[in-house]
Amino acid sequence: MSDESTVKDSDAPQFFEKRKPLWIAFFDYFGNRTLSLNNNLGAMAIFFFRSFFMMFRLKTIPNIIEQVYFIGAKSVQIVLLVAFFTGMVLGLQLYFVLVKFGSVGVLGTAIALTLIREMGPVLAAIMITARAGSAMTAEIGIQRISEQIDALSTMRIDPLGYLISPRIAAAIISFPILTAFFDLIGIIGAWFSACLLLGVNSGSYFYRVVSSTEIDDITGGFTKSIVFGLLVVTICCFQGYFTHMRTDSFGSKSVSLSTTSAVVISCVMILISDYVVTSFIV
Amino acid sequence: MDAKREPLIEFKGVSKTFGTRNILNCIDLSVYEGEVTTLIGLSGTGKSVTLKHIIGMLKPDEGQILYRGKPIDKMSKKEWNDYIGQISYMFQNNALFDSMTVFENVAMPLKYTTKLKKGEIEHKAMARIEQTELTEVADKYPSEISGGMQKRAALARALVTDPSIVLFDEPTTGQDPIRKNAILSMVAEYQKRFGFTALLISHEIPDVYFISNRILALYDKKIVFQGTPEEFENYDHPFRQELIGSLENLQEELTGLYSKRHFKVRYQSDLSQRHPDATYAAAVFTLEEMDTIQENLGHDAAQQIIRALGSYINKHFGAVGGFSSRQTINEYATVLPYSDIEEARRIMEDFTRDFKTNALPELEMLITNDTSSDDSVEINILAGLAQGKPQIEIESVMEFARFNQEPIAKFMCQSGGKK
Numbered sequence: 001m002s003d004e005s006t007v008k009d010s011d012a013p014q015f016f017e018k019r020k021p022l023w024i025a026f027f028d029y030f031g032n033r034t035l036s037l038n039n040n041l042g043a044m045a046i047f048f049f050r051s052f053f054m055m056f057r058l059k060t061i062p063n064i065i066e067q068v069y070f071i072g073a074k075s076v077q078i079v080l081l082v083a084f085f086t087g088m089v090l091g092l093q094l095y096f097v098l099v100k101f102g103s104v105g106v107l108g109t110a111i112a113l114t115l116i117r118e119m120g121p122v123l124a125a126i127m128i129t130a131r132a133g134s135a136m137t138a139e140i141g142i143q144r145i146s147e148q149i150d151a152l153s154t155m156r157i158d159p160l161g162y163l164i165s166p167r168i169a170a171a172i173i174s175f176p177i178l179t180a181f182f183d184l185i186g187i188i189g190a191w192f193s194a195c196l197l198l199g200v201n202s203g204s205y206f207y208r209v210v211s212s213t214e215i216d217d218i219t220g221g222f223t224k225s226i227v228f229g230l231l232v233v234t235i236c237c238f239q240g241y242f243t244h245m246r247t248d249s250f251g252s253k254s255v256s257l258s259t260t261s262a263v264v265i266s267c268v269m270i271l272i273s274d275y276v277v278t279s280f281i282v
Numbered sequence: 283m284d285a286k287r288e289p290l291i292e293f294k295g296v297s298k299t300f301g302t303r304n305i306l307n308c309i310d311l312s313v314y315e316g317e318v319t320t321l322i323g324l325s326g327t328g329k330s331v332t333l334k335h336i337i338g339m340l341k342p343d344e345g346q347i348l349y350r351g352k353p354i355d356k357m358s359k360k361e362w363n364d365y366i367g368q369i370s371y372m373f374q375n376n377a378l379f380d381s382m383t384v385f386e387n388v389a390m391p392l393k394y395t396t397k398l399k400k401g402e403i404e405h406k407a408m409a410r411i412e413q414t415e416l417t418e419v420a421d422k423y424p425s426e427i428s429g430g431m432q433k434r435a436a437l438a439r440a441l442v443t444d445p446s447i448v449l450f451d452e453p454t455t456g457q458d459p460i461r462k463n464a465i466l467s468m469v470a471e472y473q474k475r476f477g478f479t480a481l482l483i484s485h486e487i488p489d490v491y492f493i494s495n496r497i498l499a500l501y502d503k504k505i506v507f508q509g510t511p512e513e514f515e516n517y518d519h520p521f522r523q524e525l526i527g528s529l530e531n532l533q534e535e536l537t538g539l540y541s542k543r544h545f546k547v548r549y550q551s552d553l554s555q556r557h558p559d560a561t562y563a564a565a566v567f568t569l570e571e572m573d574t575i576q577e578n579l580g581h582d583a584a585q586q587i588i589r590a591l592g593s594y595i596n597k598h599f600g601a602v603g604g605f606s607s608r609q610t611i612n613e614y615a616t617v618l619p620y621s622d623i624e625e626a627r628r629i630m631e632d633f634t635r636d637f638k639t640n641a642l643p644e645l646e647m648l649i650t651n652d653t654s655s656d657d658s659v660e661i662n663i664l665a666g667l668a669q670g671k672p673q674i675e676i677e678s679v680m681e682f683a684r685f686n687q688e689p690i691a692k693f694m695c696q697s698g699g700k701k
Binding site for chain 2: 059142143146147148150151153154155156157162
């Protein structure tokens with residue numbers, strides 16, 4: 001064989017890029033992810049503040065009422081159901097723990113503080129996310145991909161003012177009210193399991209509930225619920241509003257993925273912010 | 283003439299690229315006030331992108347868009363609001379709010395952008411709904427009505443604020459031939475009535491020529507033609523084979539007759555070879571008072587009459603080697619290359635008899651069933667014959683035929699479908 005007919009390595013087409021060293025690939029990946037996260041957080045902050053300040057307009061009021069009905073009134077049933085069974089489980093578990101130490105008398109205190117300070121705001125927010133947050137993302141996402149949001153812009157109706165502001169206002173109103181319902185029904189659920197089924201004294205239970213709960217506990221719980229409400233509504237609306245910007249999918253698939261992302265991110269953010277807010281108010 | 287007039291909207295060297303895909307490459311175009319301008323081009327060539335630049339939904343990467351000579355990106359907030367407040371946009375897929383009724387959709391721009399009282403909003407929205415023949419479905423949701431009705435609801439919404447510029451993004455997509463022509467004539471009628479400037483994207487060639495004052499052709503990322511439909515018909519450019527060949531049907535979809543361009547081509551090929559002293563006959567048919575018919579019977583009814591007339595002309599005159607074309611929105615021309623005037627007169631008598639006996643009762647029934655009021659509209663069809671020679675311009679022969687026109691069919695129809 002002559003030398004001319006021999007295929008040299010340098011002649012071969014470069015089908016594959018030369019692999020980067022592992023450490024560069026590592027920084028490349030995390031660098032990109034960090035930048036993307038940073039951009040999204042910035043965009044979300046602008047999205048929230050622009051929508052928030054458009055809330056204070058007379059024309060928004062009918063839309064706010066409509067959204068309070070959707071986010072608040074229509075979530076009542078599921079929130080109450082979850083609250084009742086959460087209370088019952090708490091009553092059951094705490095009874096068997098406290099009975100070992102002969103401290104069943106503080107059951108009311110434990111239930112009230114657990115529900116009002118932690119479980120009420122967190123579980124109510126997660127349930128609202130599952131019911132109303134996902135629906136918000138899907139609705140806004142469909143409006144985006146069917147150009148309804150563009151149509152609003154062409155009609156000189158600000159889409160943020162029309163679609164997002166009423167939802168933020170409704171979340172600020174609905175989340176604390178639903179949390180209050182959750183706390184109340186949770187306490188009743190715990191009373192049902194502990195007092196009616198396990199024989200704890202009802203008078204002692206309710207006395208402890210009332211005497212151990214301070215106004216700071218209640219305001220702390222409500223503060224959390226408002227923070228959760230703002231987070232949930234911003235994340236869910238943002239995901240739906242920018243569903244067309246997704247690079248991993250298009251059309252209805254992007255709406256479904258945005259809905260999933262909205263629920264997952266909201267739930268994670270509820271838990272993270274719960275810790276952050278708790279650390280400030282404790 | 284265009285050089286003397288100031289364009290209402292002007293693109294100067296506008297380019298747009300999405301990612302690595304260049305859509306518009308340094309395009310220049312002008313839209314003049316009070317005219318219907320149609321933007322034509324193949325699918326996916328950036329027609330909607332062009333329209334979206336006007337309303338600020340997209341911003342150019344390079345170049346400027348001017349409104350009355352002022353760059354829109356340099357407008358103050360107030361100027362921008364005033365500018366955008368004059369424009370309505372009708373989306374290709376209608377973009378109706380699916381959770382609102384037709385009435386709510388139409389009333390929405392008034393509710394959120396004006397200070398009108400509830401009663402005034404209702405009155406104005408209902409007037410537009412009636413004008414677009416949607417009264418019966420005003421309380422229905424977009425998903426409960428047909429595609430044609432959705433189109434009209436979008437049109438009603440676009441017109442409810444009395445805009446001075448209306449952008450129509452393919453308003454006739456997905457419609458049947460009658461409805462397509464009804465929508466185009468509706469656009470033309472409203473444009474005349476309200477005097478707005480219309481810029482529409484349409485593939486309906488040649489139908490769209492009848493309503494357009496100017497044609498813009500977008501090809502290979504550039505505007506390659508700007509001018510009147512007549513100039514466009516005679517425009518010679520390499521893009522023509524691809525653009526016109528793919529968009530223009532040999533025969534008009536509504537009537538089954540030749541397009542104007544093919545009519546001229548056929549005229550030249552059939553008569554240029556004939557002896558200069560040979561004669562042929564030409565006929566011109568006119569549906570009188572088209573505007574009144576549209577106003578009183580609705581656009582669908584007017585298009586049904588146009589279609590029936592076209593198909594009967596084709597039936598009678600096509601059988602003896604004649605070829606016909608719709609020349610304007612309400613006028614047909616027929617050439618009988620191998621018939622003299624006497625034969626043409628006899629064919630015309632047969633045509634008239636057949637049209638009166640068979641077409642008129644059918645049309646009367648069809649139109650009366652669609653309408654409900656007791657008022658009636660007189661429909662008058664005129665026809666005229668003329669004799670021509672190959673060396674004489676077809677236009678002068680047709681002019682002579684127009685001069686000879688006399689009524690051949692007259693009938694009354696009940697109105698009420700439309701105010």
